[in-house]
Amino acid sequence: MGKRKQFIPKLATLGLLLVGLGSAYLLYQQYQSHPWTRDGQVRADLVRIAPRVGGYLVNVNVTDNQFVRKGDLLFRIDPSSYQLAVDNAEVALDEAREAVAALEASVKAAEAMVKQRETSVDSAKSRIVEAQSSIESAEATIKESEAGVTSARALVERTKALLEEAKREAARARRLADQKAGSEEIAEAKAASVNAFLADLEIAKAGEVKALATLAKTQVLRNEANARLAIAKDGLAEAHSGVITARAELQQTRATLGEPGDGNVRIRNARVKLEEAKLNLSWTEIFAPNDGYITNMDLLSGTFVTPGTPFALFVDSTSFRVDGYFQETKLKKIQPGDRALITLMGHQERRLEGEVESIGYAINPPNLANTEGPDNLVPTIAPTFEWIRLAQRVPVRIRLKEIPDDLHLVAGTTASVSIQQ
Structure with missing residues (x-):
């Protein structure tokens, strides 16, 4: 009985020890299967208003x-100065449109001038053809007139020869008549023949004079036609020169104008400045x-x-979340979509529910070895403890499922996060 009484306290102590070990094991298993951290923060998107x-x-x-x-x-x-800038930009846009319209009118005027100069070329060519035709006609008329002059002169000479012959015949007949060897009637007839040939001679000379006058007149017409031809050729050269000048002015005017209409660079530039002024005004x-x-x-x-x-800070109330900083050894137990329980330090009595949204991909660990060194020559390696290595903490982003209306969340405050499997 004495030995049994001594064994019971030992058995109870052993039982309590086993229960303690079991409880510790269960807590350890729960800690491993449900990672948690007291290193959490309430976060929100912050906008620096500038x-x-x-x-x-x-x-x-x-x-x-x-x-x-x-x-x-x-x-x-x-907004007063910015409204003035908008007004000035609108005036500049109107001026640009007016300038473009004036240049477009100049282009149309230059195009009309080109057509007018081209018409002048056609007119000059017509005058040249007309003058050449007049010259050809005058040349033909001159040849006819020269032939008429030659014919008239031949007629005069032939009439003169006939007149001399008639004079000789009349003188002979008169002598015969005076000598009573011939008839008086024949003598008078021969004398009348002389008068007839004298009349024919006058007619022939008049024809020669007329033929010479016609020739002179035709030569004058030819000279006038030649003069008109020379003038027409000068006019054609001048018209060609005018066409070249008008086309050059048209190209220059088009180049000065650029693209017509609202696509013109002057209008586009003025419109951009107007939009810029309006944008500044809206700001x-x-x-x-x-x-x-x-x-x-x-x-x-x-x-x-x-x-x-920046002169003020804006806190986006729709972006409140919690970032829990977990040891890197616990990350394998955390997956996006896992349920999370959050306890705020300022509200220990309330527990919020969330969901793992994402896990960070980069941190800036302390005591990082500087392998660059001074001037990239000598690396600087910070000392480490070989017998202990601290796990780095990685941010895990928690999306809050619901935020109570009466809960005042403050970005930067402390929270505890527990991940539920």
């Missing part, structure tokens, strides 16, 4: 930590990019803001 244009604030429609809806007007910068109003909160803001109307310089 103006795209500079100027004085004329409207500040929000206060610090105020909730705003997407599209709400937050700030307005004095004088700053709107909420999403539902969220304005924080870290201390501005009053009349403050001058500079382009690209």
